[in-house]
Amino acid sequence: MTTASSIADTRSPNPGSIVLAFSGGLDTSFCVPWLIERGWQVHTVFADTGGVDAAERAWIEARALELGAVSHFTIDGGPALWRDFVVPFVMAGEGYQGQYPLLVSDRYLIVAAVLARCDELGTCAIAHGCTGMGNDQVRFDLTVKALGDYAIVAPIREIQKQHTHTRAYEQHYLEARGFAIRAKQQAYTINENLLGVTMSGGEIDQWQAPGEGARGWCAPRTRWPQDALRVRIGFERGEAITIDGERIDGHRLLAKLNALFAPYGVGRGLYTGDTTIGLKGRIVFEAPGLVALLAAHRALEEAVLSKAQNRGKPAVARQWVELVYEGLFHDPLKADLEAFLRSSQRCVTGTVTLETHGGNVHAVAVESPHILQAKDATYAQSADWGVAEAEGFIRLYGMSSTLWAQVNREDRERGDESRTIDPRS
DSSP states (O other), X not given: OOOTGGGOOTTOSSTTEEEEEOOSSHHHHHHHHHHHTTTOEEEEEEEEOSSSOHHHHHHHHHHHHHHTOSEEEEEEOHHHHIIIIIHHHHHHOOOBTTTBOOTTTTHHHHHHHHHHHHHHHTOOEEEOOOOSSSSHHHHHHHHHHHHOOOXXXXXXXXXXXXXXXXXXXXXXXXXXXTOOOXXXXXXXXXXXXXXXXXXXXXXXXXXXXXXXTSOOSSOOGGGOOSSOEEEEEEEETTEEEEETTEEOXXXXXXXXXXXXXXXXXXXXXXXXXXXXXXXXXXXXXXXHHXXXXXXXXXXXXXXXXXXXXXXXXXXXXXXXXXXXXXXXXXXXXXXXXXXXXXXXXXXXXXXXXXXXXXXXXXXXXXXXXXXXXXXXXXXXXXXXXXXXXXXXHHHHHTHHHHHHHHHTHHHHHTTGGGOOOOTTO
């Protein structure tokens, strides 16, 4: 069992202090008294990446101090999250396994904020509330190791061998010490930030239909507005910079898109994915702003990138997404891939009009000086070439396929194409 004395480090001027990444949820709430009872002076840091309002921030601070934290810091992580994650993610344009928009990628910025606090306090000890069953532990630990030489304490990982029903044990542990548990925390594991909301636990983990409580920002169909919503998003070199002509800081732009599209139920999904540690992970997610951004950016790219770019870029994007999902945020390959992604965006400038009647969002108009539109030719409408040119192109383009058909026609007529090879031969 990890205690303050068991990992005291002579490198630390303040070896008895530990900094905990704190959100106020069940897991991190449990960590505070657990660490105190093992000799630590606990300092908490909440990296506000845009998922909470002022009242919630105040509640999180009060919760940390109520649980016994010596100090609590709230860090504004919105600008860093936009710059370091949202911009390259939208440029990549791919979800993990084609679906999940990496909504917990604020973890990397949280670690950086916690380590900065460690350095201020003169301690090399960092704690987090990740379980041993999920991906976040990989993201936290690998980021800590990439950014410096620190000792990691993970209370939830330490208790899970002794207590198979970990969340029930955490609830009992806190209640026995007089700390109340929020009702929603009893039912689900909820992560909320500028990027969106993820929910797991309960019936979601059992592959059952999510209950009514498994809902975050996105309104149900019965509450969608009657009138359609239209929003114009302006991009410059692949980065969103305006909404309806108004220039807005990136993290505020995403927050505004969340507020605009959530009432229409845009961005809600139910997803089962292959986790880093090998388990199947099933979650409900809601990402109205990110889904809207991805739709607009893709429509602009489709119009301005070359055919080869549109074919080749997704392979690079998938590699980038997999690195970020699996905790390798600081692997040098990620920086290499981002150099390609940014290069691909040099002409991705323009304005896209999005429209939603609810549920889905569509790019209905694209404006850009870089649209690859021929001056005297329009697909399926008109062309500035003649019949001979078209027939010549078709002949040369299909030469290999046509030759194969001609050379092997006799065999095909005899039915040889239906023969199979005996695998024992």
